[in-house]
Amino acid sequence: xxxxxxxxxxxxxxxxxxxxxxxxxxxxxxxxxxxxxxxxxxxxxxxxxxxxxxxxxxxxxxxxxxxxxxxxxxxxxxxxxxxxxxxxxxxxxxxxxxxxxxxxxxxxxxxxxxxxxxxxxxxxxxxxxxxxxxxxxxxxxxxxxxxxxxxxxxxxxxxxxxxxxxxxxxxxxxxxxxxxxxxxxxxxxxxxxxxxxxxx
Amino acid sequence: xxxxxxxxxxxxxxxxxxxxxxxxxxxxxxxxxxxxxxxxxxxxxxxxxxxxxxxxxxxxxxxxxxxxxxxxxxxxxxxxxxxxxxxxxxxxxxxxxxxxxxxxxxxxxxxxxxxxxxxxxxxxxxxxxxxxxxxxxxxxxxxxxxxxxxxxxxxxxxxxxxxxxxxxxxxxxxxxxxxxxxxxxxxxxxxxxxxxxxxx
Ligand SMILES: [Ca+2]
Numbered sequence: 106x107x108x109x110x111x112x113x114x115x116x117x118x119x120x121x122x123x124x125x126x127x128x129x130x131x132x133x134x135x136x137x138x139x140x141x142x143x144x145x146x147x148x149x150x151x152x153x154x155x156x157x158x159x160x161x162x163x164x165x166x167x168x169x170x171x172x173x174x175x176x177x178x179x180x181x182x183x184x185x186x187x188x189x190x191x192x193x194x195x196x197x198x199x200x201x202x203x204x205x206x207x208x209x210x211x212x213x214x215x216x217x218x219x220x221x222x223x224x225x226x227x228x229x230x231x232x233x234x235x236x237x238x239x240x241x242x243x244x245x246x247x248x249x250x251x252x253x254x255x256x257x258x259x260x261x262x263x264x265x266x267x268x269x270x271x272x273x274x275x276x277x278x279x280x281x282x283x284x285x286x287x288x289x290x291x292x293x294x295x296x297x298x299x300x301x302x303x304x305x
Numbered sequence: 306x307x308x309x310x311x312x313x314x315x316x317x318x319x320x321x322x323x324x325x326x327x328x329x330x331x332x333x334x335x336x337x338x339x340x341x342x343x344x345x346x347x348x349x350x351x352x353x354x355x356x357x358x359x360x361x362x363x364x365x366x367x368x369x370x371x372x373x374x375x376x377x378x379x380x381x382x383x384x385x386x387x388x389x390x391x392x393x394x395x396x397x398x399x400x401x402x403x404x405x406x407x408x409x410x411x412x413x414x415x416x417x418x419x420x421x422x423x424x425x426x427x428x429x430x431x432x433x434x435x436x437x438x439x440x441x442x443x444x445x446x447x448x449x450x451x452x453x454x455x456x457x458x459x460x461x462x463x464x465x466x467x468x469x470x471x472x473x474x475x476x477x478x479x480x481x482x483x484x485x486x487x488x489x490x491x492x493x494x495x496x497x498x499x500x501x502x503x504x505x
Contacts, residue, residue, distance in 0.1 A: 111490060111494075112494060114362075115363075115491070115494045118359050118360055119456065121359060122352070122355065122356060122359055122360075122456070123338050123456065123460055125352065125355055126337055126338035126339070126352065126457075126460075127338075127339070129337055129344070129348045129352075130337065130339070130341065137326055137329055137330065138323050138326035138327075139326070139327070139330070141330065144329070145348065147347075147348035147351050147352065148328075148329045148345065148347035148348040148351060150351045151328075151347050151348060151350045151351030151354070151378065152322070152325065152326065152329075152347065154351070154354060154374075154378050155322065155325055155378050155379075156322060158375060158378060158379075158428075159318050159321060159322055159420070159424065160318055160322075162314075163315075171371040171374070174354075174371070174374060174375070174378075175358060175374070178351065178354050178355050178358060178374075179355075179358075220359070224359065228358075256319065256322070256323065257326075260323055260326075290311060291315070294311075294312060294315050
């Protein structure tokens with residue numbers, strides 16, 4: 106690679122990294138564990154990657170944790186354009202809507218498109234895999250993405266469950282079933298704690 | 306592992322993950338790229354892990370990027386107890402002081418000590434390796450930790466360089482020399498931009 110090609114490549118790499126900074130300003134419905142403020146999607150992504158490192162033994166043996174970590178680092182970048190869609194909003198229906206999915210795919214085109222083509226393709230493939238939620242790596246990543254806000258709600262006194270008047274059955278349906286797919290023992294353990302919160 | 310052993314292990318894993326949440330409330334001297342507020346160490350750690358994924362081709366071929374990512378996810382956790390020590394504070398001397406290093410080691414004992422012993426040892430070893438800054442992985446991780454605030458300052462109109470009255474020579478000394486150790490071409494490229502900022 107010539108010096109000028111390296112320069113162009115670095116310009117594209119930093120165009121992406123500087124744009125990614127905006128994820129720190131996207132606010133989620135969930136608060137921090139101490140309830141002091143709403144969490145942003147940048148720090149959420151960090152926490153999830155740390156979840157993957159820490160809870161690796163809860164994954165199926167086929168799961169490659171380093172791929173899960175990379176997936177989780179990228180998974181929310183589309184929210185820079187689309188914002189966070191809270192899982193319990195609109196009676197739990199907004200999250201997987203066709204409108205949301207189309208807007209997110211357009212955002213992925215734009216944001217990963219800032220990168221040099223090889224990296225754009227690599228990152229986009231990881232994001233597509235996460236969204237499709239079919240491979241063992243993606244299923245485990247999805248489980249962690251679902252379990253972290255449950256823990257934040259438990260720690261902070263109910264959080265979005267109170268805000269959106271969520272029932273224990275709705276939590277099982279919208280969240281628990283997805284955690285159980287990628288990390289069944291983890292959901293058993295967490296579910297016992299949510300039961301105690303919903304039926305004290 | 307019996308069901309009760311798994312329960313105890315998960316309790317320890319979540320004691321660590323819930324404690325880690327506090328890193329989102331540790332503020333750094335550097336602001337976001339848009340200058341809107343100071344960055345916290347949780348979102349900073351996410352951004353650095355994304356730097357590692359994106360700038361992997363700037364690393365020495367011996368570097369294992371997935372280890373670098375793990376190192377960067379953990380590298381600032383000690384700040385939960387110690388706070389962030391800005392690189393340009395106290396004339397650039399506070400950062401590596403013996404007092405700071407002792408306090409950080411104590412914080413590492415406490416925070417990694419929340420984990421089950423096997424994970425505590427694994428995470429602590431990665432943090433020790435980062436701090437020692439000797440292996441290729443640690444040197445590259447350190448380079449990224451130094452280059453990200455330089456980019457934030459460039460994007461936001463000077464940031465901590467203005468606040469701490471930093472000169473171009475001090476930047477070379479305190480920051481550039483360390484970036485160059487792990488990512489020499491990267492520093493060449495960034496340095497040209499910092500020169501243009503300091504000598505417009
Ligand atoms: Ca740092």
